[in-house]
Amino acid sequence: MGKTITEKILAKSAKKETVVPSENVWLNVDLLMTHDVCGPPTIQIWKDEFGDKAKVWDKNKVAIFPDHYIYTKDEHAKRNVDILRNFAKEHNLPYYFDVGTTRYKGVCHVALAEEGFNIPGTVMFGTDSHTCTSGAFGLFSTGVGNTDAAFILGTGKIWEKVPESIKFTFDSEMPAYLTAKDLILKILGELTTDGATYCALEFDGEAISSMEMYERMTLTNMAIEVGAMNGIIAPDEKTKEFLHKIKTVEYEEFFSDTDANYLSQHNFNVDELEPLVAKPHSPDNTDTVKNVQGTKITKCYIGSCTGGKISDYKFAAQILFDRKVKTPTFIIPSTTNVAEQMEAETYKGKTLTDIFSDAGCSMAPPSCAACLGGPIDTTGRSVDNDVVISTTNRNFPGRMGSKKSEVFLASPLTVAASAINGVITDPREFLT
Amino acid sequence: MNKKLKGKAYVLGDNIDTDQIIPAEHLVYSLSDEDESKKYGHFALSGTPPSEAGLPDGNMPFISGEKNESEYSIIIGGSNFGCGSSREHAPFALQKAGAKAVVAESYARIFYRNSVDGGFVVPFESTEKIFDKIRTGDELEIDFDSNTLLNITDGKKYELNPLGDVLPIIEAGGLFDYARQSGMIE
Ligand code: SF4
Numbered sequence: 223m224g225k226t227i228t229e230k231i232l233a234k235s236a237k238k239e240t241v242v243p244s245e246n247v248w249l250n251v252d253l254l255m256t257h258d259v260c261g262p263p264t265i266q267i268w269k270d271e272f273g274d275k276a277k278v279w280d281k282n283k284v285a286i287f288p289d290h291y292i293y294t295k296d297e298h299a300k301r302n303v304d305i306l307r308n309f310a311k312e313h314n315l316p317y318y319f320d321v322g323t324t325r326y327k328g329v330c331h332v333a334l335a336e337e338g339f340n341i342p343g344t345v346m347f348g349t350d351s352h353t354c355t356s357g358a359f360g361l362f363s364t365g366v367g368n369t370d371a372a373f374i375l376g377t378g379k380i381w382e383k384v385p386e387s388i389k390f391t392f393d394s395e396m397p398a399y400l401t402a403k404d405l406i407l408k409i410l411g412e413l414t415t416d417g418a419t420y421c422a423l424e425f426d427g428e429a430i431s432s433m434e435m436y437e438r439m440t441l442t443n444m445a446i447e448v449g450a451m452n453g454i455i456a457p458d459e460k461t462k463e464f465l466h467k468i469k470t471v472e473y474e475e476f477f478s479d480t481d482a483n484y485l486s487q488h489n490f491n492v493d494e495l496e497p498l499v500a501k502p503h504s505p506d507n508t509d510t511v512k513n514v515q516g517t518k519i520t521k522c523y524i525g526s527c528t529g530g531k532i533s534d535y536k537f538a539a540q541i542l543f544d545r546k547v548k549t550p551t552f553i554i555p556s557t558t559n560v561a562e563q564m565e566a567e568t569y570k571g572k573t574l575t576d577i578f579s580d581a582g583c584s585m586a587p588p589s590c591a592a593c594l595g596g597p598i599d600t601t602g603r604s605v606d607n608d609v610v611i612s613t614t615n616r617n618f619p620g621r622m623g624s625k626k627s628e629v630f631l632a633s634p635l636t637v638a639a640s641a642i643n644g645v646i647t648d649p650r651e652f653l654t
Numbered sequence: 655m656n657k658k659l660k661g662k663a664y665v666l667g668d669n670i671d672t673d674q675i676i677p678a679e680h681l682v683y684s685l686s687d688e689d690e691s692k693k694y695g696h697f698a699l700s701g702t703p704p705s706e707a708g709l710p711d712g713n714m715p716f717i718s719g720e721k722n723e724s725e726y727s728i729i730i731g732g733s734n735f736g737c738g739s740s741r742e743h744a745p746f747a748l749q750k751a752g753a754k755a756v757v758a759e760s761y762a763r764i765f766y767r768n769s770v771d772g773g774f775v776v777p778f779e780s781t782e783k784i785f786d787k788i789r790t791g792d793e794l795e796i797d798f799d800s801n802t803l804l805n806i807t808d809g810k811k812y813e814l815n816p817l818g819d820v821l822p823i824i825e826a827g828g829l830f831d832y833a834r835q836s837g838m839i840e
Binding site for chain 1: 669671673674677678679681682683684685686701703733734737738739740741742743745760761762763764767768771772819828829830833838839
């Protein structure tokens with residue numbers, strides 16, 4: 223019986239010949255990622271358990287990104303960043319990306335890719351459920367809590383149950399009105415939020431091969447939304463190209479065998495799919511944009527690790543170019559790198575930044591911002607009965623701030639089109 | 655470890671996500687500072703929409719008034735309990751509020767791991783849907799040996815899945831204690 227890419231990577235990490243789904247194995251971790259929300263309690267547990275003189279298991283394998291509660295006056299939030307800063311200093315950690323310095327990056331999952339931490343064939347754990355994003359580069363990556371992270375920080379090891387794999391093949395060429403967000407919403411609608419609990423999601427097919435790396439990350443990012451442990455896309459030329467622009471690294475590539483065992487396999491023809499939304503209050507409450515067209519909105523949000531990458535802004539710019547938004551629209555790039563690319567990248571001779579400011583959008587510096595609500599003074603946070611359409615990944619009650627607000631999740635094309643009309647709008651209206 | 659667990663039921667439905675268990679705006683508090691961490695108990699389950707808080711009637715907050723602890727210690731849920739973010743603050747908040755166990759049809763992976771590895775609450779799986787059969791306030795008893803849940807109030811008994819692989823970690827009190835007992839770490 224053949225093996226899946228996930229099984230092969232886990233076997234290597236567990237130093238075993240092979241592993242089988244449902245087996246619990248101890249893994250050797252290649253990278254641990256944490257941020258300002260879960261980093262401080264992780265560090266505290268680590269100190270309590272390993273003692274004051276404890277040493278980080280490998281300081282070259284720890285990456286810390288303050289990104290969640292960055293631009294706030296909240297004293298507790300500031301204190302948490304201080305804890306990260308002091309910890310990084312005390313242990314001489316090379317990969318701490320401090321806010322307020324030129325090293326600041328922004329949202330961890332996108333920064334991990336841009337800083338070259340997503341190495342194919344490796345095993346990454348992070349104290350954030352969207353750590354699965356990194357799987358777009360052909361590695362095993364998943365989220366854990368603080369206790370597990372503290373254990374890794376001291377030992378470099380963690381137990382994990384080998385997941386069964388579910389495969390999604392997207393055939394045909396992507397139509398101009400679709401993005402990876404529509405594909406993952408399609409999956410969410412079919413599988414629901416617990417349809418892949420404890421499973422690995424594997425993506426392939428023509429539409430995936432021709433997708434740029436940033437777009438692929440939208441698919442793996444939302445693997446957790448169907449309950450999956452990890453999302454994964456086998457490495458290819460695009461992966462190599464992206465990585466080689468950052469640094470030269472040696473890595474091992476793994477691929478699923480043709481006779482590998484899958485829990486289920488799903489095939490889609492992308493040219494038969496339509497732009498989709500997830501209606502309040504769950505990412506699996508999907509519908510076509512057409513069916514909710516005309517719904518009045520009070521806020522538009524284009525940001526986060528899911529929908530605040532350069533690929534997302536290139537999509538949005540196609541629609542916002544030379545038009546004005548009717549609804550307050552927030553553009554919050556995930557990382558400083560994306561923000562720089564927005565200044566450099568042009569559409570019809572105009573930079574993306576200019577397109578957005580001319581369209582009347584509000585822009586704010588990179589961070590998680592209102593993706594998860596955050597402290598009261600967070601930019602773009604939903605208030606009262608706001609009806610938001612957003613490129614983020616979750617629309618649970620209160621996720622973007624106010625418990626009374628409603629959030630629709632959609633692609634950057636759909637959010638941009640809706641911003642122009644002030645009501646939910648199918649992007650095809652502006653793309654013909 | 656105590657092989658029987660008794661307490662009052664607090665009943666919730668399907669897909670209780672971590673934003674409902676502990677809303678993101680409260681995540682700034684320290685988990686280790688004695689006083690500050692009480693806030694996690696205070697805000698536990700404060701994100702559940704009122705109509706779904708404490709089924710079947712709803713509008714029964716988990717924590718009343720200014721208290722930091724709940725009168726309910728066994729939480730009943732449906733499928734996909736604890737979905738959403740990886741915040742370990744979620745099972746921690748439940749424990750701070752005095753919860754000892756959750757009985758749900760299924761769990762999101764990270765919440766399940768956090769509950770076990772952090773030694774916060776015991777995540778039992780029911781073999782059938784039970785949140786429509788138990789009422790908030792019912793007196794319950796969980797038996798670890800026979801893997802059953804008894805509703806003392808109405809005398810009905812439900813089966814639970816064995817804890818299996820994670821039982822040794824739960825019995826040890828969490829991942830670190832387990833690792834120490836088995837000689838993995840000092
Ligand atoms: S942008 Fe949103 S989903 Fe992504 S890491 Fe930040 S809070 Fe989480």
